[in-house]
Amino acid sequence: xxxxxxxxACLKLLRDMFKLQPGETIAITTDTVSxxxxxxxxxxxxxxxxxxxxxxxxxxxxxxKAGDKxxxxxxxxxxxxxxxxxxxxxxxxxxxxxxxxxxxEDPENRPRYMNQNGVHPELLIRNIGKVDNILLNxxxxxxxxxxxxxxxxxxxxxxxxxxxxxxxxxxxxLVADGFVRKGEIKMFPGQIAWAPRFETINGTITVxxxxxxxxGAVKSPVxxxxxxxxxxxxxxxxxxxxxxxxxxxxxxPQMFKVAHLAYGFGPNAKLSGDIVEDERVWGCTxxxxxxxxxxxxxxxxxxxxxxxxxxxxxxxxxxxxxxxGVQILDKGVVVGPTPEIVQLARKLGx
Ligand SMILES: [Fe+2]
Numbered sequence: 001x002x003x004x005x006x007x008x009a010c011l012k013l014l015r016d017m018f019k020l021q022p023g024e025t026i027a028i029t030t031d032t033v034s035x036x037x038x039x040x041x042x043x044x045x046x047x048x049x050x051x052x053x054x055x056x057x058x059x060x061x062x063x064x065k066a067g068d069k070x071x072x073x074x075x076x077x078x079x080x081x082x083x084x085x086x087x088x089x090x091x092x093x094x095x096x097x098x099x100x101x102x103x104x105e106d107p108e109n110r111p112r113y114m115n116q117n118g119v120h121p122e123l124l125i126r127n128i129g130k131v132d133n134i135l136l137n138x139x140x141x142x143x144x145x146x147x148x149x150x151x152x153x154x155x156x157x158x159x160x161x162x163x164x165x166x167x168x169x170x171x172x173x174l175v176a177d178g179f180v181r182k183g184e185i186k187m188f189p190g191q192i193a194w195a196p197r198f199e200t201i202n203g204t205i206t207v208x209x210x211x212x213x214x215x216g217a218v219k220s221p222v223x224x225x226x227x228x229x230x231x232x233x234x235x236x237x238x239x240x241x242x243x244x245x246x247x248x249x250x251x252x253p254q255m256f257k258v259a260h261l262a263y264g265f266g267p268n269a270k271l272s273g274d275i276v277e278d279e280r281v282w283g284c285t286x287x288x289x290x291x292x293x294x295x296x297x298x299x300x301x302x303x304x305x306x307x308x309x310x311x312x313x314x315x316x317x318x319x320x321x322x323x324x325g326v327q328i329l330d331k332g333v334v335v336g337p338t339p340e341i342v343q344l345a346r347k348l349g350x
Contacts, residue, residue: 002121006037009121009129010045013087016133017189018112018180022050024084027111029076031060034091035120042087054083060092063213065291066250066310068098077102085180086111091118096291096311101304104185104294112180115187116276123277126268128189132348133178136189139344140177140265143328144192146337147263148173150323153196155261155285157319158331159221163203165196172298174262185295190266190280193288195296198229201258205287209271209315210278214246215239217273222314224287231256231289243312247289254308259288260296263329264315267348271317278315282350283332285319288312 014020026046030039039055046053056079061067076094080086080103094100095115104110116124147153147167154164171194178189187193208221222240225233234244247255266280279286291308300306318332328336334345 002125005125005129006041006121007045009124010038010041011048013124013128014042014045014051015049017128017178018085018114020046020049020051020085023052025052025054025082026085026087027054027056027080027083028087028089029056029058029080029094030089031058031092033060034089034118038119038121038124039089041121054079063093063096063310065097065307067092071097071099073099080111081109083111086113087116088113089116089119093117096293101294105304107183110183112182113185114180118274118276119188120274123272123274127266127277127280131189131267133189135344135348136265136267137177137179139341139348140175140190140192142341142344143263143265144173144175146323146328146341147192147194152324154322155319157206157208157316159206159208159316160223161204161206161316163201163205163226165202166200168195168197168299170299171195172295174295188276188280190269191262191264193260193262193296195260195292198258201226201229205314205316207287207314207316209281209284209317210273210275211239211243211312211314212275213310213312215243217271226258229258231258250309252309254306255290255310257289259290259292259306259308259311261288262286267350275313279313281315281317283318283329285316285321287314287316289314
């Protein structure tokens with residue numbers, strides 16, 4: 001499917017976003033439950049740019065650190081560390097595994113990376129092939145600066161969600177602005193993620209989009225009551241019960257802690273059941289629980305992030321957001337903080 005459109009999207013990814021150069025090596029990782037057409041098309045795009053692709057396909061592990069035991073760890077670490085660039089298409093994540101931590105531990109000597117977990121041709125074409133990435137870059141950089149400058153934030157949603165927290169000054173943001181420069185770790189374009197000051201997070205998070213892993217699209221909203229960054233109550237229907245049982249099974253207190261939040265700003269993203277696209281639906285916020293990636297808490301010395309047995313993300317749709325009392329999102333529509341940012345959003349068709 002999409003055999004005419006896919007090469008263009010893959011070329012745009014490697015040429016315009018990775019700026020892949022002739023002679024550079026790029027690792028393309030995948031697993032046995034992922035789309036292979038996209039892997040082949042990406043390798044072909046690399047060759048057409050004069051670069052050297054290396055495709056690494058593994059049996060699908062459990063996600064995150066729980067999957068360590070299933071991976072050819074030393075072989076993967078060696079191969080990935082030796083490449084100039086790495087695009088991860090794995091559905092069962094290498095991201096957040098020990099392999100990932102080891103590959104990324106030295107910012108001066110690591111492949112530049114884009115996370116594309118579970119991406120398939122239609123998703124890549126819709127969200128990269130058909131997006132003005134220069135304009136999106138401008139919008140995302142401006143919104144990141146505005147958020148970094150805020151101390152106190154509040155996020156609400158029509159489903160009753162209402163949560164407040166403080167940002168940690170100086171903490172790095174994971175900004176998926178569409179471009180991957182030397183040494184950078186980037187998520188799929190259309191997202192701004194960060195870790196607030198954990199102990200200041202209080203209120204309710206109501207997930208009404210996707211909760212993954214392990215659930216996918218929720219059948220009814222799942223409400224988390226958060227006290228000082230910890231989940232103290234999970235309410236809702238069967239999905240809530242199933243998710244709480246899943247968290248408890250890890251027997252790891254970190255699984256009951258908020259790990260990050262993120263804005264979704266993918267102009268063409270739609271709720272499709274794929275977490276990588278769902279978490280970019282324009283005007284959503286996504287909340288992560290469990291393991292905290294090192295790039296989100298680089299200010300905490302001595303450790304690679306905050307280790308947790310696994311990691312899950314929940315999507316809350318149509319959010320309203322305030323930065324120090326100034327509203328920037330109204331039920332998913334950009335309304336501030338400056339007329340320039342609002343205009344950029346309108347130019348992106350939002
Ligand atoms: Fe996450």
